Amino acid sequence: VPWSRKIELPKKLAKRYPAYELYLYGEGSYAEEHKILPLTGIPVLFLPGNAGSYKQVRSIGSIALRKAEDIDFKYHFDFFSVNFNEELVALYGGSLQKQTKFVHECIKTILKLYKGQEFAPKSVAIIGHSMGGLVARALLTLKNFKQDLINLLITQATPHVAPVMPLDRFITDFYMTVNNYWILNARHINLTTLSVAGGFRDYQVRSGLTFLPKLSHHTSALSVVSSAVPKTWVSTDHLSIVWCKQLQLTTIRAFFDLIDADTKQITQNPKKKLSVLNHHFIRHPAKHFEENPSIISDLTGI
Template sequence: MEEIRNLSLTGIPVLFLPGNAGSYKQVRSIGSVSLRKAESVGYSDHFDVFSINFNEELVALYGGSLQKQTQFVHISIKAILRLYKNQEFPPQSVILLGHSMGGLIARALFTLRNFKPQLINLIITQATPHVMPVLPIDHYLTDFYALVNDYWTLNQNQLQNITLLSVAGGFRDYQVRSGLTVLPSLIKNSALSVVSTAIPRTWASTDHLSIVWCKELILTTSRALFDMIDEETAQITEDPSKRMAVLKHHFVRHPAKLYEPSSETAVNISETARCFFVKTRNWELLVTKVSFI
């Protein structure tokens, strides 16, 4: 606690963005789970979780505040990174975790003129209507959506290093249907859209609010974040292909084992060998010579 009071931070920064009328306190679920995982398993690395206070503004009904919120998040990201300036290897980017409209704010950051895309390499959104507003009753809101989606469509090649994950709540989410959470197909190589009912070891639908504190989903998210840590830099890996591979491992297939980046080199067995050791969980048998009697 003394280190926290003095802001002597040494972890990986994660910034939570609440949605429409959302509270900054909703970050406590992912924050507590990631902390317990780092302490109980004995990880040398950990995450420093921050949260934005938007004063519970109703941005889903009035879009006039969305641009101001986006600019405020940009200032907050730069302020967070300054807290690590005394580290030997300070982080160069921040992980964004957005709920509902907070996920749209995360994508809107890239539309700012003076924003550096290097400040973000991973965005995870929960029940975020990416396609269009749930209630398009305000022209400020529809114009903001057009600005964000057009930018990501026209600049897809420059945004390939940004990894995105969109999680939908499923049939229990009456406020944001799953079809609205799908990310643009043009960024399919760096984006992944899933429904909570199809996530391995989750298999449950969540309503619009409980998706933030669903234990199974939070555990899956926390496991994925820890598996993305680069051992050399103690930060999230800069390799977008590895980040996507980790997300697909935990949110799509999850073969009931720990994530491994690659399998071990093949082992050749001589005809006289009777015993050998395989130091990997991934294995397969390839027979090249078969004789039938």
């Protein structure tokens, strides 16, 4: 049974953002156990897009829980979701900056939930759908934001290049600020980022808008189309990319392969991150991920 627990925010924060909320997703015995804090897993924050609901985290959160059960909870992920009150930020961009600042506060609040744990995380992974992915990228433009607070960013059907409909100057200014920052500071951005496009079925955000700024020295960003992702092979419309089971299974497999056995959190090694994402989203060799795969095959006896 799906369950969402509202995370209590500091009074000043709740007063400053009365329309926004933070939730922790759970179900079954996991939900019962995690009613008592602190948490012990790996934090992932889901950001909904234009008119999106915090409940859209259910699909990927449920799949991650099934995977954790399969390995007897040796590792598990805690999925958080932000309630933006289903704001229409693709039609009116005046709330985008406010959402960005709220997400920054949410990240700091989430990390405090692990305080005192042996393997307490120092950063979170973010999954952003549509405009939620742009808000996640905008975090880096905040003056007091520490890049180390995010260890991985995956965006789904996010129009990175330009707004689908530039209806006001708030949207165009926001896009200009974010993209200029990412292009001018590409050498200093070490955040591993993956952008997944829906393909030809996504009539709202065409695939060309989802590609991240690609520079010769910017080696931490990947852009793919869902129909080209191994073991997915299907195009998704703008909403179904959130609950497409094939794509979410691929995403969760990548998440578990990204775990560092020593820290029990997502690895800080950028080369391993790219290697895992390449393995699952671009060139899957039809076998489990190997950090140091053997290139030479032994043909003795043939």
